Amino acid sequence: MLERLKRLLPLGYFNFFYSYLGVSVHIALATSMLVAILDGLGLTMFLPLMQAVDGGSTPNKGEMGDMRVVIDAMETIGLTPNLVTVLIMMLVFFLLKGVAKFGMEYYRVVLQQRFANKMRLDNMRLLAGYSYSEFSRADSGKIQNTFSGEISRINSAYRQYFLMLQYLIMTVVYVVLAYVSNPKFAIIVAVGGALSNLVFSQIYSTTKTASRKVSKEMNVFQGFLIESVSSFKFLKATDLISKYKQKIDQSIVDVEYQQRRIGVMTGIASAAREPLIIIVVVAAILIQVLYFQESLGLIILSLLFFYRALTYLVIMQSSYNAFLAVEGSIQNMKEFTHEMEESQEEEGEIPFNGLQQGYSVEKLSYSYPETQVLSELTFEVRRFETVGIVGESGTGKTTLVNLLCGLLPVDKGMIFVDGTDIADLEKHSFRRSIGYVTQEAQVFADTVKNNVSFWDADTGVKDEKVWQALRLAHADTFVQELPQGLDTIIGINGVNLSGGQRQRLSIARELYRNVDILILDEATSALDSQSELLIQENIDSLSGSLTIIVIAHRLSTIRNADKIVFLKQGGAYDIGTFSSLQHSSANFRKMVDLQTV
Ligand SMILES: Nc1ncnc2c1ncn2[C@@H]1O[C@H](COP(=O)(O)OP(=O)(O)OP(=O)(O)O)[C@@H](O)[C@H]1O
Structure with a gap:
């Protein structure tokens, strides 16, 4: 019974909203109750009003059931019930109801906004703390969809859910008032109302299923969309975009089909509303008059309340259905936040105040579910050294760097930074000391200046600092030639810059940040030999003031690195300087020969 009630009234969702808004939701619901009670009291005055108009100077309290307490209360405060006093009381009740209703609507909008913002902020917090290793396995379509589309769907779910609760409370209040004024009639209508709910339960379940499918399909759709935008050039140049488009088209058609089902169900729910009310009321009046031979006068007040109750019951049902149409998004969001919470990065406690001695990597092993990448790797990176990491593709160079940044947790072995286990370091301060230039240069759709300074506040010397970083990254010449210099806006993904220019800007950003450790992940791969040489010279000139891992x-x-870690397939490795490796490592020598350095 309790289970069925829970299913009929999805109170479980209450906890979801409550977790974001706390007691405010109780206040919102209490105002709904106040509105219904004030409205009920106002309606109660109709009966004495009609009696007063009919010529009876004192209203007949017998026809009001227990609602006569209102008239009793008037008498207690010294108001004789007559046409004027009854009218005044009615006016007062409806005026107060108007004020309460305004408060209710206003507060609902305020809470809805607060809810949406809290959800966004919470998601951003979770995303910022998301562990990189989990992120690399995550479904980017789902992340994108949950952050954009799903938030607005949940916002609408919130609205419908609280409308539904408000209407539910109003329905209950009116039913109670109807019961107080005429219990027998109330029972008949309540039974009728409950039966009408059965008609809706099928509609609810179809809507719910469709809604969940919409959320899932939207995740897929967003995933396709992200990939087609990020791979646009390739897809376009090869016309594979036509083939890819078919996948996206199918996903759009699937969403449309589910949306149509939701539309049909919503249509049926709203069309069936009015006839159902009338059927229940007519049946109740007939039973009351024909079977119990009651006078119509006796049921009139109860009928008034019931008409209100049924109206709210039905709009409650339609709000519920509208809620179910977007309910899938709540499931999606719950799953998503759960996954994100489970995958938060473990935070160390020791603040990092800059590299003093260096890294010490001891017997470090790392494997992905299917691949053993590093095995018992031991080496040191001393402060201000430049260490090169080389090896064939897939030997684990990027994995090693991810471990050195603390992006991946150490699997086996240890990484010490200035003698502290990297896992114990406070991640934020540690990473603030790291400059990272990735294989795909990161540029943002904003000005060159903001790209380099990363929206740093203007301190008066900012432009000079930016130019200095650009010079070191050998990017000053091309920036000077841009139409607005530092204020030139770079297109999304830096599309109006060459690959080499994008890379030089990324390097400049990291040099601007005054980091301690600079990691260059094939950062110069997109550069022509001349630019690479120049940057190389600049990097060489930085060595001695920065710890560089390349x-x-x-x-x-x-070639000039202090140390080279040469990784081989399956986890084997050699360590030495360029010339010592040429002697000691046949594989390294082969690689050098192939490149004819
Ligand atoms: N997130 C991941 N999940 C599973 N396997 C991965 C993951 N990332 C990398 N690998 C695998 O681990 C191995 C090492 O990858 P990694 O990117 O570290 O190599 P790399 O030496 O940097 O390669 P490249 O020079 O091609 O960039 C590869 O076989 C790769 O397929």
Whole structure:
């Protein structure tokens, strides 16, 4: 019974909303109750009013059931019930109801906005703390969809859910008032109302299923969309975009089909509303008059309340159905936040105040579910050293760097930074000391200045700092030639810059940040030999003031490195300087020969 009630009234969702808004939701619901009670009291005055108009100077309290307490209360405060006093009381009740209703509507809108914002902020917090290793396995379509589309669907779910609760409370209040004024009639209509609910239960379940499918399909759709935008050039150049489009089209058609089902169900629910009320009321009056031979006068007040109750019951049902149409998004969001909460990065406690001695990597092993990448790797990176990481594709260079940044948790072995286990370091302060230039240069759709300074506040010397970083990254010349110099807006993904220019801007950003450790993950791969050489010279000139870790395919980049970690397939490795490795490692020598450095 309790289970059925729970299913009929989805109170479980209450906890979801409550978790964001706390007691405010109780206040919102209490105002709904107040509105219904004030309205009920106002309606109660109709009966004495009619009696007063009919010529009876004192209203007949017998026809009001227990609602006569209102008249009793008037008498207690010294108001004789007559046409004027009854009218005044009615006016007062409806005026107060108007005020309460305004408060109710206003507060609902305020809470809805607060809810949406809290949800967004919470999601951003979870995303910022998301562990990188989990993120790399996550479904990007789902993340995108949950952050954009799903939030607005949940916002609408919130609205419908609270409308439904408000209407439910009003329905209950009116039923109670109807019961107080005429219990027998009340029972008949309540039974009728409950039966009408059965008609809706099928509609509810179809809507709910369709809604969940819409959410899932939207995740898929967003995933396709992200990929087609990020791979646009490739897809366009090869016309694979036509084939890819078919996948997206199918996903759009699937969503449309489910939306149509929801539309049909919503249509039926709203069309069946009025006839159902009338059927229940007519049946109740007939039973009351024909079977119990009651006078119509006796049921009139109860009928008034019931008409109100049934109206709210039906709009409650339609709000419920509208809620179910977007309910799938709540499930999606719950799953998503749960996944994100479970996958939060573990935070260390020791603040990092800049690299003093260096890294010490001891017997470090790492494997992905299917691949053993590093095995018992041991080496040191001393402060201000430049260390090159080389090896064939897939030997684990990026994985190693991810471990050194603390992006991936250490699997086996240890990484010490200045003697502290990397896991114990406070991640934010540690990463603030790291500059990272990735293989795909990161540029943002804003000005060159903001790209380099990363929206740093203007301190008066900001432009000079930006130019200095640009010079070091050998990007000053091309920036000077841009139409608005530092204020030139770069297109999304830097599409109006060449690959090499994008890379130089990314390097400039990291140099601007005054980091301690600079990681270059094949950062110069998109550069022509001349630019690479110049940057190389700049990087060489930085060595001695920065600790630099360079992943390089082109061995020329790491010729002058203090140390080279040469990774081989399956986890084996060699360590040495460029010249010592040439002697000691046959594989390294082969690689050098192939590149004819
Ligand atoms: N998130 C992941 N899940 C599973 N396997 C992964 C993941 N990331 C990398 N790998 C696998 O681990 C191995 C090492 O990858 P990694 O990117 O570290 O190599 P790399 O030396 O940097 O390669 P490249 O030079 O091609 O960039 C590869 O076989 C790769 O397929």
